[in-house]
Structure formats: C-alpha cells, structure tokens
Amino acid sequence: MALAACGGGADGDPDAAPADAARAECVADPTPTGSDADCPAACTGGCAGGVCTIDCTSAVCPTPITCPDDYACRVQCEGTDACDTTDVMCPADYACTVECIAGVDACGDVALHCGAASCTMECGEATCIGAVMLCGAGPCTATCSAGTAPSLECGSSCECTPCP
Numbered sequence: 001m002a003l004a005a006c007g008g009g010a011d012g013d014p015d016a017a018p019a020d021a022a023r024a025e026c027v028a029d030p031t032p033t034g035s036d037a038d039c040p041a042a043c044t045g046g047c048a049g050g051v052c053t054i055d056c057t058s059a060v061c062p063t064p065i066t067c068p069d070d071y072a073c074r075v076q077c078e079g080t081d082a083c084d085t086t087d088v089m090c091p092a093d094y095a096c097t098v099e100c101i102a103g104v105d106a107c108g109d110v111a112l113h114c115g116a117a118s119c120t121m122e123c124g125e126a127t128c129i130g131a132v133m134l135c136g137a138g139p140c141t142a143t144c145s146a147g148t149a150p151s152l153e154c155g156s157s158c159e160c161t162p163c164p
Helices: none
Strands: 051-056 072-078 087-089 096-102 111-113 119-123 132-134 140-144 151-153
Touching: none
Parallel strands: 051 072, 072 096, 087 111, 096 119, 111 132, 119 140, 132 151
Antiparallel strands: none
16 A cells, blocks of 8 residues: 655645545554563663653664564654664554654654554654654654654554644
C-alpha cells in the first residue's frame, strides 16, 4: 500500500485533505502488559507504569533501537548525533514517544516506525534534520519547538499531525 504524505492533498497543497481522507476513528491507547519488576535490558532508563525508557542521553544509541513488545516506549535522544541515522522500532500495540531533546542531529535522519497506538516525535532546535515518521494505525503527532521538523508518512493513521 502506498503511503500518503501527511497534511497534503494530491496536488501537494499542505492545507488540503490527505488523498485517503477516509480514516478510522482513533481509540485510546491500550494499557501495556509489561511488568516494571521484569524491566527488559533494552530499557536503559528503566521502566515505570508499563513504560520502557531507552536513554540515549549519555551515549550514542545503537541502531536499530527496538522497543520491547509488552511496554509503551519512550526514547530520549540528547546530544549531538545521539540517535543519528537510527531506525526506531515502536511496539506493535502500545504508545511510543521519541524525544529529540537537544544537540545538532540528535534525531537526524531517524526513521520512526510507529505501531497501532499513539506515536509522537518531539523535536528541539536542529534535532530532527532529515527525520521521518512512518505512521501506523494510531494517531501520529510531531511537535517542534524550533527549527527542524520530521516529515510524516501518514499511511493508515487515524490522525496525522505535523508540526505547524
């Protein structure tokens, strides 16, 4: 299935409705089933409330970054090239957030592969150069404080929101 660019119609007008405007209604994210007591090693920032935190703030993270299946996932990228050119693989059924906190190219050329739940990429100044969100069925949202924004490929997302 071809992916439609988010926020644009067939003529490329960013204010036009996406070509596949018939989207499913968004539903609440399911509660993760993963146990904080059995927090996987991939969760370098620990687990709390069923959310696995992958901490890429003190070192460059390996590629790909794969979130554990039974947890919601939060990936923190801070520092120059912290997550640069990485594929982030979100859990299939739970929420996923990538925080590109600070540092040139902290999330440069990142490909965020979203699942069926909500998926968010938060970008700071010069942190998301060349990044792309490959949206799943859930709501797909980019937030930007300054400078760069990821591109969004909305696919079957129930709601697709690029940075303003």
